[in-house]
Amino acid sequence: MSRLANQLVQAEKEELARAIRLLLGRPLISLHTDPDGFDLVRRRHSTLARWFDYYCGWRLFMEPRQGYARLVKVRADADPSRPARRRRSTKAPFDRRRYTLLCLVAAEALAAPVTTIGMLAQRVVQAAGADDQIPAFDPVRGDERAAFVDALKLLEHHGAVTAVDGATDAYLDSAEAKVLYRVDTTRVMRLLSAPVAPSRLPETDWPDLAELTVERRYGADEPTETQRNLWARHSLLRKLLDDPVVYRADLSQAETAYAGSLTGRQILRRAAEEAGLELEERAEGYLLVDTEALATDSKFPDDGSHAKVAALLLLDRLVKDGESSEAALEDEAARLLARRPRWAMAYQSEGGAGRLAADALTVLHGFGLARTRDGLVRAMPAAHRYSVREEESP
Numbered sequence: 527m528s529r530l531a532n533q534l535v536q537a538e539k540e541e542l543a544r545a546i547r548l549l550l551g552r553p554l555i556s557l558h559t560d561p562d563g564f565d566l567v568r569r570r571h572s573t574l575a576r577w578f579d580y581y582c583g584w585r586l587f588m589e590p591r592q593g594y595a596r597l598v599k600v601r602a603d604a605d606p607s608r609p610a611r612r613r614r615s616t617k618a619p620f621d622r623r624r625y626t627l628l629c630l631v632a633a634e635a636l637a638a639p640v641t642t643i644g645m646l647a648q649r650v651v652q653a654a655g656a657d658d659q660i661p662a663f664d665p666v667r668g669d670e671r672a673a674f675v676d677a678l679k680l681l682e683h684h685g686a687v688t689a690v691d692g693a694t695d696a697y698l699d700s701a702e703a704k705v706l707y708r709v710d711t712t713r714v715m716r717l718l719s720a721p722v723a724p725s726r727l728p729e730t731d732w733p734d735l736a737e738l739t740v741e742r743r744y745g746a747d748e749p750t751e752t753q754r755n756l757w758a759r760h761s762l763l764r765k766l767l768d769d770p771v772v773y774r775a776d777l778s779q780a781e782t783a784y785a786g787s788l789t790g791r792q793i794l795r796r797a798a799e800e801a802g803l804e805l806e807e808r809a810e811g812y813l814l815v816d817t818e819a820l821a822t823d824s825k826f827p828d829d830g831s832h833a834k835v836a837a838l839l840l841l842d843r844l845v846k847d848g849e850s851s852e853a854a855l856e857d858e859a860a861r862l863l864a865r866r867p868r869w870a871m872a873y874q875s876e877g878g879a880g881r882l883a884a885d886a887l888t889v890l891h892g893f894g895l896a897r898t899r900d901g902l903v904r905a906m907p908a909a910h911r912y913s914v915r916e917e918e919s920p
Contacts (some may be wrong), residue, residue: 538570538798540571540572540802541566541570542570542577543800543802544566544573544802545563545566545567545570545574545802545892546562546577546800546802546821546822547558547577547803547816547818547820547821548566548567548820548913549574549586549595549597550577550597550767550768550801550820550822550823551820551821551822551823552823553596553597553598553599553719554594554596554597554684554716554717555567555594555595556593556594556685557593557683558593558685562827564593564594564595567588567595568588568590568595571586571588571595572584574682574701574749577800578597580603580760581707581760581763581767581793581797582599582763582764582767583600583741583743583912584598584599584600584758585598585599585652585765586598586762587716589713589716590709590739592684592712592713593693594713594716596614596683596716598716599719599764599768600622600719600720600721600739600741600762600764601739601764602739602824605678605768606773607891607892608823608892609833610624610625610628610680612676612679612680613622613676613679613680613682613683614675614676614679614695614769618674619681621673623661623673624673624677624895625679625864626660626661627650627663627673627674627676628658628677628680629679630653630654630663630677631646631650631674631677631678631687631913632681632714632717633879634650634653634882635681635686635687635707635709635711635714636709636711636714636715637649638709638886639708639709640706640707640708640709641707641709642704642705642706642707643678643692643694643697643704643705643707644701644702644703644704645704646678646707647663647665647674647701649654650663651663651664651665652861654712659684661792665701666701666875667870668698671697671698671701671772673700673914674697675694675695675698676695676736676783677696677698678694678903679695680684681714681717682694684713684717685710685713685749685873686709686710686713686717687708687710687714688707688708689705689707690706690707690708691704691705691706691873692704692705692706693705704813705807720738720739720744721738721739721740721741722738722739722740724738724857730806731754742866743756744756744757744760745824748790750866754780756786756920757780757791758780758781758783758784758790759784759790761781761881762777762781762784762785762790762794763779763793763797765777765781766794766797766812766814767797767801767814767821769894770813770822770826770892770893770894770896770908771811771812771813771893771906772782772811772812772813772894773810773894773907774809774810775810775811775905776811786904788886789790794807796890798814798848801814801816801821802816803816803821804816808907810907810908811907813907813908819825822827823891824848824893826838826889827912831889832869832870832872832885833882833886833888833889834886834889836859836862836882836883836885836886837887837889837890837895838888838912839862840858840859840883840886840887840890841890841895841896841905841909841912842854842856842904842912843858843907844890844896844904844905845909845910845912848904848905849902849903849904850885850902851901851902851903852883852901852903853888853904854903855880855883855887855903856883858881858882859873859879859880859882859886859917860879862882863878863879863882870882890909893908894906895908895909896909897911
């Protein structure tokens with residue numbers, strides 16, 4: 527093979543690896559927000575689709591005319607560490623009410639490609655009123671309008687709806703605000719990442735939402751050996767590619783057996799290599815490292831977040847002590863705030879230390895670095911990757 531041919535092959539491998547990591551970090555890539563990333567995924571679409579299907583059983587949809595690519599990630603278990611977040615100021619996670627309104631707004635937005643915020647709100651009022659299991663939506667109330675706006679702004683963020691005249695935030699001040707939207711109905715439907723459509727669930731008062739994630743390709747009551755091996759490969763790779771760290775103790779017997787088999791080990795290494803990731807295999811578990819941090823939607827350590835800075839400092843204490851009570855970590859957070867009166871001003875108030883400790887623990891739990899049981903917080907094996915050599919004032 528000529529030198530030029532070798533260079534072309536290497537360039538293709540690098541492009542494929544970068545596209546894989548981009549989609550892992552952002553399963554919805556839009557032409558308008560990331561033209562370079564979208565063009566890369568578009569060029570390598572066929573190879574990417576085969577890669578994700580083989581290793582993870584995930585589907586990749588490419589919509590060049592609508593200007594987006596959508597990787598449909600599916601997991602058998604719920605992942606509370608990645609909630610939908612409000613696009614306004616605090617970036618607080620969605621509560622139950624906002625999730626409910628998000629579903630209603632998305633469903634009603636499918637009725638017309640062009641609508642107004644007032645018409646959409648009225649349709650949500652009618653939809654909520656038609657189902658006695660859903661609390662009524664009252665746009666006269668400010669808190670209800672705020673929840674409605676958060677649902678709409680999340681759809682805007684994903685490009686499912688676009689404000690072509692006016693601003694969604696105007697609805698916060700008045701239910702009479704005038705905003706005109708264009709709806710991308712195909713993208714709205716692509717947002718739901720589930721192998722089973724909600725319309726296919728049995729019509730009952732309380733449908734079993736777990737049915738949404740049932741994947742028939744793995745067999746039902748009596749799967750074949752091929753189906754069991756396929757499930758083991760996909761479930762293991764899904765966890766490795768989606769979670770910060772995977773502990774052996776958390777794997778099922780089938781996943782553990784597959785990871786320890788000759789075929790399983792070869793596939794893990796090949797998947798990591800093709801994605802441009804570094805596989806760390808230790809006695810406690812596995813870790814895939816992306817040195818460019820493209821494959822993640824959140825970073826740690828990260829000095830851009832007060833909670834993550836506090837998490838790193840509290841983690842240092844946890845690693846040294848092995849475990850600590852939540853009360854002791856709150857006291858440590860209070861000392862951090864007292865030593866830095868100009869730092870983390872959002873927490874420099876009554877109850878701030880408790881909120882800072884709670885937010886820091888949320889970070890540590892989300893990255894698999896700590897776990898809490900019976901009021902005691904224990905450092906996990908992956909926590910030993912981090913240490914604070916010298917504490918500096920932020």
